[in-house]
Each structure stands twice: as structure tokens, then as C-alpha cells.
Amino acid sequence: MPTLNLPLTEEPSLLPGFDETVLESARSGEHALLQAKRTAAYERYSVIPNPEAFHEEYRRMNPDLFRFPSFTRLDIPNESVEVASSDADEHYDVVIAVSPTGYRIQDRTGVLSQEGVNVLTLDAAAREFPNLLEQSIGTAMVADEQRKFLDLNGAFWNVGFFIYVRKKVELPNGILIRYYNDQAGTTLLPKLVVVAEQESRFAIAEEFSSPDGVETLCVSGREFHLDAAADVKLISLQGWGNKGIHIGEDWARVKRDGKVDLFSMTFGGCVSKMTVGCDVCEPNANAYLGGVFFADEHQHFDQKTLQYHSAPDTYSNMMYKGAVKDHGYSVYQGIIRALKHCVGVDSYQTNNNLVLDATARADSLPGLIIDADELACSHGATFGNLDQEQLYYLRSRGVPEGEARRMLVMGFFDEVIDRIPFKPLQDHLHSVIARKFGSL
Amino acid sequence: MPEFDTDSQLVQDYKYGFYTDIETDTLPKGLNEEVIAMISAKKEEPTWMLEWRLKAFRRWQKMKDPKWAFLDFPEIDYQDIHYYSAPKQAVESAELDPELQKTFERLGIPLNERDALSGVAMDVVFDSVSVGTTHQEMLEEQGIIFCSISEAIQNHPELVRQYLGTVVPPGDNFYAALNSAVFTDGSFCYIPKGVKCPVELSTYFRINAADTGQFERTLIVCDDNATCSYLEGCTAPQRDTNQLHAAVVEIVALENADVKYSTVQNWYAGDEEGKGGIYNFVTKRGHCRGRNSKISWTQVEVGAAITWKYPSCVLEGDNSVGEFYSVAFTNNHMQADTGTKMIHVGKNTSSTIVSKGISAGKSANNYRGLVQVMDGAKHARNHSACDSLLIGRECSANTFPYIECEEDSAALAHEATTSNISEDQLFYLQSRGISEEDAASMVVKGFCKDVFKQLPLEFSVEAVKLLEIKLEGSIG
Numbered sequence: 018m019p020t021l022n023l024p025l026t027e028e029p030s031l032l033p034g035f036d037e038t039v040l041e042s043a044r045s046g047e048h049a050l051l052q053a054k055r056t057a058a059y060e061r062y063s064v065i066p067n068p069e070a071f072h073e074e075y076r077r078m079n080p081d082l083f084r085f086p087s088f089t090r091l092d093i094p095n096e097s098v099e100v101a102s103s104d105a106d107e108h109y110d111v112v113i114a115v116s117p118t119g120y121r122i123q124d125r126t127g128v129l130s131q132e133g134v135n136v137l138t139l140d141a142a143a144r145e146f147p148n149l150l151e152q153s154i155g156t157a158m159v160a161d162e163q164r165k166f167l168d169l170n171g172a173f174w175n176v177g178f179f180i181y182v183r184k185k186v187e188l189p190n191g192i193l194i195r196y197y198n199d200q201a202g203t204t205l206l207p208k209l210v211v212v213a214e215q216e217s218r219f220a221i222a223e224e225f226s227s228p229d230g231v232e233t234l235c236v237s238g239r240e241f242h243l244d245a246a247a248d249v250k251l252i253s254l255q256g257w258g259n260k261g262i263h264i265g266e267d268w269a270r271v272k273r274d275g276k277v278d279l280f281s282m283t284f285g286g287c288v289s290k291m292t293v294g295c296d297v298c299e300p301n302a303n304a305y306l307g308g309v310f311f312a313d314e315h316q317h318f319d320q321k322t323l324q325y326h327s328a329p330d331t332y333s334n335m336m337y338k339g340a341v342k343d344h345g346y347s348v349y350q351g352i353i354r355a356l357k358h359c360v361g362v363d364s365y366q367t368n369n370n371l372v373l374d375a376t377a378r379a380d381s382l383p384g385l386i387i388d389a390d391e392l393a394c395s396h397g398a399t400f401g402n403l404d405q406e407q408l409y410y411l412r413s414r415g416v417p418e419g420e421a422r423r424m425l426v427m428g429f430f431d432e433v434i435d436r437i438p439f440k441p442l443q444d445h446l447h448s449v450i451a452r453k454f455g456s457l
Numbered sequence: 458m459p460e461f462d463t464d465s466q467l468v469q470d471y472k473y474g475f476y477t478d479i480e481t482d483t484l485p486k487g488l489n490e491e492v493i494a495m496i497s498a499k500k501e502e503p504t505w506m507l508e509w510r511l512k513a514f515r516r517w518q519k520m521k522d523p524k525w526a527f528l529d530f531p532e533i534d535y536q537d538i539h540y541y542s543a544p545k546q547a548v549e550s551a552e553l554d555p556e557l558q559k560t561f562e563r564l565g566i567p568l569n570e571r572d573a574l575s576g577v578a579m580d581v582v583f584d585s586v587s588v589g590t591t592h593q594e595m596l597e598e599q600g601i602i603f604c605s606i607s608e609a610i611q612n613h614p615e616l617v618r619q620y621l622g623t624v625v626p627p628g629d630n631f632y633a634a635l636n637s638a639v640f641t642d643g644s645f646c647y648i649p650k651g652v653k654c655p656v657e658l659s660t661y662f663r664i665n666a667a668d669t670g671q672f673e674r675t676l677i678v679c680d681d682n683a684t685c686s687y688l689e690g691c692t693a694p695q696r697d698t699n700q701l702h703a704a705v706v707e708i709v710a711l712e713n714a715d716v717k718y719s720t721v722q723n724w725y726a727g728d729e730e731g732k733g734g735i736y737n738f739v740t741k742r743g744h745c746r747g748r749n750s751k752i753s754w755t756q757v758e759v760g761a762a763i764t765w766k767y768p769s770c771v772l773e774g775d776n777s778v779g780e781f782y783s784v785a786f787t788n789n790h791m792q793a794d795t796g797t798k799m800i801h802v803g804k805n806t807s808s809t810i811v812s813k814g815i816s817a818g819k820s821a822n823n824y825r826g827l828v829q830v831m832d833g834a835k836h837a838r839n840h841s842a843c844d845s846l847l848i849g850r851e852c853s854a855n856t857f858p859y860i861e862c863e864e865d866s867a868a869l870a871h872e873a874t875t876s877n878i879s880e881d882q883l884f885y886l887q888s889r890g891i892s893e894e895d896a897a898s899m900v901v902k903g904f905c906k907d908v909f910k911q912l913p914l915e916f917s918v919e920a921v922k923l924l925e926i927k928l929e930g931s932i933g
Binding site: 073357358360370372373374375377378379380381382383384385386387388389390391392393394395396397398399400401402 | 830832851852861863865867872873875
């Protein structure tokens with residue numbers, strides 16, 4: 018069978034700033050389990066060829082844009098510090114805040130003191146749950162995929178958390194993780210490992226932010242393990258300042274009757290390369306991948322989704338909606354993959370693009386790789402500006418043109434945003450979109 | 458060794474699998490500048506043509522074969538192929554070898570004009586040379602030039618020089634460069650200004666000799682306000698070894714011109730174990746150069762062990778239209794990576810893509826397409842629909858559409874589905890007394906209908922029959 022993977026290199030292929038010396042400093046003083054995991058990830062990372070502009074995946078986003086030589090790995094002390102709180106904090110049970118000087122885990126409603134919910138650093142988790150961690154770090158991804166940046170994060174992460182929710186436990190308000198970086202020329206490498214036991218149910222929101230004008234790089238890596246009938250939602254809001262560069266890799270493995278929703282909201286930074294993958298690996302597992310992006314002012318976003326069906330009777334649905342204007346450039350690449358004998362798969366991909374002016378560009382590359390029959394996989398992609406007839410209708414009802422256009426754009430995005438479980442986050446997204454759309 | 462039984466299932470499956478034993482004039486295996494010079498000398502080509510070939514050859518030597526397609530086949534040894542093979546008689550005299558005549562009768566190709574279907578003018582290419590073209594006189598009266606490309610190079614060098622390589626440049630891709638260096642025959646059509654071609658033009662390609670490659674080159678030029686419809690068919694004998702067919706087809710449509718190009722590709726596809734068969738690596742491209750021009754591709758791909766083919770349209774003239782209708786059927790161990798490219802350059806251009814893939818057995822069927830709206834292509838329109846049907850659990854169907862949009866006034870829509878034959882439909886037909894196999898065949902024919910109805914009548918009937926034969930035994 019032909020493969021989409023590149024041949025591994027014999028000489029180590031390392032990205033600037035991420036070599037063995039840096040690995041040693043990351044490993045120093047760590048728990049042996051984490052050290053071993055870093056080494057294993059490093060071994061994979063060093064033989065996967067460096068991304069090149071002529072590789073299919075990077076043809077529309079030159080990897081030089083990530084500017085690795087201009088950044089050094091941030092050394093975040095593994096200690097709890099005071100971090101300024103935010104207005105959003107009050108809506109959640111647990112708030113994790115990360116800054117270049119350290120982190121803080123704040124239990125706002127006392128859920129952590131009860132049995133069944135653990136939110137702790139990877140270092141603490143290695144001492145408390147060594148067996149569980151051994152099984153769940155670096156294992157969420159499908160084995161035959163080749164993800165250089167996930168392994169880079171696995172080897173060099175500089176802040177890592179472990180969220181562990183026991184059987185039948187539900188979190189009413191969820192967990193917020195805020196990442197903030199104001200150190201110019203540094204790379205943040207956050208790692209997150211989530212283990213959801215049977216029938217647990219919770220949501221995690223993530224926010225990335227930095228001041229405008231500060232050049233930062235972020236390589237994020239997240240792994241989700243959902244046991245039978247678990248229900249987990251992740252909402253990731255990429256809101257870096259205008260000089261931020263973001264690379265993200267999310268992978269979820271979903272077992273029988275489990276359901277994962279992965280939302281990726283991309284608005285900030287100048288360059289963003291986001292990959293979201295899910296493997297629905299037991300019957301009746303379900304995944305929803307939602308995406309909203311808005312590229313303007315020369316922003317360049319690339320989003321990739323991978324819907325893996327490695328078991329019969331599994332479901333996935335994906336909806337990515339984006340707008341581009343003012344020299345913005347968005348790329349969507351997606352693959353649905355149904356492995357051999359995985360019958361009864363039902364999978365869908367939708368990518369809708371609003372091209373709001375002639376300087377912007379949107380590319381869409383949905384793909385289906387199907388090795389089984391008795392299934393239904395499909396995708397749809399559309400491109401266009403706002404519908405003139407709808408605009409005319411609204412104006413004929415006395416709605417001013419600017420307001421009518423704003424309404425149509427909001428309606429376009431609401432198909433995804435309405436599914437987000439946090440009302441405050443929905444409002445926040447609406448205000449971000451309104452701000453971006455503003456000048457039209 | 459068991460004796461080869463001519464009534465075996467194999468022969469029934471592929472009735473064009475026979476081999477004609479005739480004397481041939483074959484160049485030794487291998488590819489170098491000397492071989493190219495020999496091919497050129499055999500065709501009595503002018504020096505500019507030889508230089509053009511050598512330039513392409515030097516480009517080709519620096520290129521690597523493309524690996525991005527979802528195809529799996531062993532490395533091809535390009536030095537182990539005969540680049541030229543021609544039936545001796547056809548070269549030496551204008552009289553047709555009776556053996557050859559018989560071959561074409563068996564294939565159902567009317568070479569003799571008296572028996573010819575009145576509506577079709579035909580050029581027949583046997584291995585590396587064209588062995589006869591029909592209806593030439595009648596076409597000449599209208600000023601239409603329809604002949605083999607070798608003849609065109611000798612008789613109409615100014616036209617060939619003006620258009621050859623302007624749509625698919627010699628260095629376009631690995632196989633196009635190889636073809637430009639060693640192409641042996643193919644058809645040339647020129648429809649002058651304002652002429653509506655009264656008959657369908659058709660070329661029939663046949664590979665006969667062993668270990669040869671066929672490198673056809675077809676060039677179709679439709680001048681202002683002209684229209685033409687062109688058909689292409691292909692077959693080859695059954696062999697255990699793989700044979701290479703690397704073709705280039707170029708179409709130029711000038712102002713208000715309308716070109717329709719239809720193919721029924723039925724190369725030998727290898728046996729049930731995947732042994733033998735033709736490697737079909739083809740570059741086909743049309744260029745809508747003038748305003749209001751239209752190019753329409755229709756293809757029915759039921760043969761070849763491996764197909765690598767992307768008939769494309771460059772829509773440069775304002776208001777130009779591109780169409781692509783395709784049925785690709787794969788069975789046993791066949792692999793197909795096929796699709797189209799629609800490149801919108803001019804204003805108000807529109808394109809339609811309808812692709813139907815059917816995979817059965819252990820085959821792999823890929824759709825790969827590009828819709829590109831360049832900056833300035835105001836009000837471009839595209840609609841693409843790619844549907845795949847899976848028969849059996851061992852096959853695969855993949856869809857890789859690429860869409861690039863640089864215009865806010867564009868409206869593009871793409872949809873793709875992959876599924877198996879609906880149980881409900883089968884049940885309904887069976888409950889009406891139709892056998893399972895017939896029911897499945899009806900569903901498949903219905904699935905392909907959008908494409909078949911684009912074909913000229915005779916071809917449409919042939920395509921339906923072909924599909925029926927190919928489907929036999931793959932259901933149930």
C-alpha cells in the first residue's frame with residue numbers, strides 16, 4: 018500500500034534549537050519515567066525529515082515561516098507562582114495559568130479535593146500515577162502517522178499537565194488553561210495529557226495570548242485518551258499577539274461509545290499550523306472536529322484534520338469554517354481514513370470559506386482514503402463571498418448594509434460556535450470575530 | 458505447463474487480448490540520443506524536430522519520476538524497452554498487411570472506408586506507427602487536416618511548429634518529457650476557422666509487440682468558431698509483463714471554438730493476480746485560448762494495470778468553459794490515480810467536474826483534482842462532484858481534491874461521497890424478480906449515467922457493454 022509518509026532519514030534531522038544538548042537540559046533532574054518518554058520522542062523526532070517547502074503538507078506553508086533559528090526554548094521553572102487572574106476565570110472549576118516564570122493551578126470550586134479529579138503537573142503525575150502515565154504519554158497518535166512536531170513537543174516540552182478524571186465523574190464547569198508568553202524570542206512548548214475514564218464527562222478550554230509586537234513561538238502537543246462512554250470537549254482559542262507563531266498537534270483516541278469534541282479557534286498570531294487528529298478505535302466511538310478561523314492582515318493559517326477510523330461502526334464529523342480578508346491566507350487540509358474491514362463507518366467533512374476581498378486567498382484540500390466498503394464517507398467544500406440575495410433581503414427589511422453583512426458573517430460561524438459548551442467563550446468569540454470583521 | 462486454453466475465462470474477460478504475428482521493424486532496446494536520432498530518421502523528420510526531441514531528452518535525464526501519486530509499482534527500467542516497433546509492411550508499402558487488416562476486423566475497427574461507419578473518420582496507430590487514416594479526402598474538401606502526427610510534421614510543419622508543446626511543454630513532467638523525446642505516432646487535427654467538423658474524428662491505439670512502449674502524441678487545434686468531436690480507443694494483447702504507454706494529448710481552442718474529447722480506455726489490465734497489464738501514464742491538457750471557447754473531456758477508464766492521468770483545462774480566454782466527465786472502473790489489482798485540473802485564469806470562466814469511481818476486487822481507485830482560481834479570474838464558477846462506489850471489502854477508494862481560491866467573486870462548490878451499493882436499492886430490484894447480479898449492474902450503470910450520456914452514441918453503447926463485461930463476477 019502506498020503511504021503518505023516520508024522516508025526516515027539516516028542522519029539525524031534536527032530543527033535549530035532542538036538538539037541533544039537541549040534535550041539533556043530538559044531531562045535534567047526529572048523523574049526517570051519522563052526522561053525515558055522524552056528520549057523515546059527524541060528518537061522518533063530525530064529521524065523524521067525536517068519539513069521542507071516541497072513536501073506535500075508544506076507546499077502551502079513554507080516551513081521557513083516558523084523561523085526556528087530566531088527562537089530559543091523557554092526554561093519555565095517547575096514551581097508554583099502567583100499569576101494575575103483574568104475575568105474569564107470565574108466561569109470554571111479549575112484554572113491553570115502559565116507564564117514564563119511558572120504556573121499556578123487554582124481550584125475555584127473545590128473539585129480537586131474530592132475523589133475522582135486530578136489536575137497536576139506531569140512531574141507530580143509521574144510520582145503519583147506512574148503506570149497510567151507510562152500508558153498514556155506518546156500513545157494517543159495512530160502508530161503509522163508521522164508527526165514531527167508532536168514528537169518535538171514530546172521531547173522538549175517545558176510545561177506539562179496531566180488531567181485525570183475517574184469513572185462516572187462529571188465536572189460541572191470545566192477546566193481553563195491559560196498560556197501567556199511575553200518573552201520575545203522564546204519558544205513555549207506546552208504538553209497536555211488527558212485521561213478520561215469510563216462515563217466521565219468534562220470540558221477543557223485553552224487560551225493562548227501574548228502582547229502585540231512580541232515575537233514568540235509555540236509548539237503545543239496534546240493527547241486525549243477516552244475510555245468507554247467518556248465525553249470530553251476541548252476548546253482551544255489561539256489568540257497570540259500579532260507576532261506569534263503557533264504550531265499545534267492534538268490527538269485523541271476514543272474507545273467504545275466515547276465522544277470527543279475538539280474545537281480549534283484560530284484568530285491570532287501571524288503564522289499558525291494546527292493539526293487535529295482523532296482515532297475512533299472501537300465501535301460506536303464518535304468524534305466531532307470543529308474549527309473556526311479568520312485570517313486578515315497578512316495572517317497565514319494552515320489547519321489539518323485527520324479522522325482515523327480503525328474500527329467498524331465508528332463515526333466522525335468535521336466542520337471547519339473560515340473567513341479571509343486583507344491579504345489573509347488560509348489553508349485547510351483534511352483526511353478521512355477508513356482502514357480495512359472497518360465497515361459501518363459514517364464520516365463527514367465540511368469546509369466552508371468566506372473570501373471577503375480579492376487580496377485574500379483560501380485553499381481547501383479535503384481527502385478521503387477508504388479501504389473498506391459498506392460505509393458512507395463524504396466531504397463538501399465551498400468558497401464564495403457573502404450571498405448578495407441574503408444581503409438584499411436584509412437591507413430590504415431596513416437593516417443597514419454594514420449590520421447586514423455582520424449578521425451574515427456571524428450566522429456563518431455560529432454553526433460551529435453554537436456547539437461550544439461555554440457561554441462566556443461564545444461571547445468572547447463573537448467579539449473577536451466582530452473586531453476582525455469590523456472594517457468592512 | 459498446462460496448455461493455454463483459448464476458451465478460458467481469461468480470454469472471455471478480455472476479448473482484445475490476442476496477439477498478431479506479423480513481421481516488425483523494431484529498434485533495439487534502450488534509450489539514448491542515438492535511438493532518438495534513429496526514430497527521427499525513420500520518420501524522415503526535419504532537423505528542428507530532432508533538436509526538439511533531443512532538448513526534451515536532455516531535460517528528461519535530469520528529472521525524477523513522480524512519487525506523489527497513490528500508486529504502488531516497481532521501478533521501471535527505461536533502458537529495457539523498445540522505443541520503436543512498426544509492422545514492416547505498413548512502412549514499406551501503402552497496401553495494408555492482410556494480417557493487420559484481420560486484426561482490426563477482430564477489434565471491430567473499420568479501416569476500409571466502404572465498411573466504415575459513415576459518421577466516423579479514423580486514424581489507426583499500431584505500436585509506433587499510424588497504419589491508415591480514413592475519410593481524408595472528404596475532410597480535405599472542408600480544409601480539415603486529420604492525419605497522423607508524423608505526416609503532419611512533414612506536410613504541415615508550420616502548424617505543428619506553431620502549436621506543438623505550447624499546451625504541454627516538453628519539460629512539463631517526467632512522462633511528458635519522455636514522450637516529447639521519443640513519441641512515435643498519434644493524430645493531428647486542425648479545424649480551420651468557422652468549420653464545424655461534419656464527422657467524428659477518431660484514433661484507435663493498439664499495442665502489439667512485446668517489451669515495447671507506446672508513446673503517442675496527439676495535437677488538436679480548433680481555430681476560431683470551429684467545432685470538433687474526437688474519440689480515442691485503445692487495446693493491447695495479454696502478456697505477463699508490464700508495458701508502458703506514455704502519451705501526451707494537447708488541445709488548443711481558439712475564439713468560440715468547441716472541442717469535445719472522449720476516450721474509452723481499455724488497455725489490458727493484467728490478470729486476476731495482477732500480473733501483466735499496461736502502465737498508462739498520460740498527460741492530457743486543453744487550453745481555452747480564445748474567448749467563449751469550450752473544451753470538454755469525457756473518459757471511461759476500464760483498463761490498464763496502472764492509470765496516471767489528469768486531463769486538464771486551462772481556462773485563459775474570458776467566458777471559457779471546461780468540463781470533465783469521468784468513469785474510472787478498477788478491478789482485481791488495478792490501480793488508478795486519475796482526475797482533472799481546472800485552472801481559471803480569464804474572467805467569467807466556468808468549469809464542471811463529474812467523476813465516478815468504481816472499485817472492485819483488490820483494486821485502488823483514486824480521484825485527484827485541482828480547481829484553481831487565479832488572481833484576476835473574476836466571477837469564476839466551479840462545481841465538482843466526485844462519487845466513489847465500493848464493491849467488495851478488499852478494495853479502496855480515495856479522493857484528494859485540491860481547491861485554491863484567490864478571488865472573492867468566485868463561487869466554488871465541491872462534494873464527494875464514498876459508499877457501497879445501497880442494500881435498499883438491491884433489495885427493491887430483487888423483490889421485482891431481478892437477479893442480484895443484474896440488479897447490481899443496473900445500480901452501477903445508473904451511477905455512471907451522468908458521464909455516459911456525455912459520450913457520442915456508439916461510444917456510449919460500447920462503454921455500457923464494456924462496463925457490464927468488467928462487472929461480471931465481481932458482485933456477490
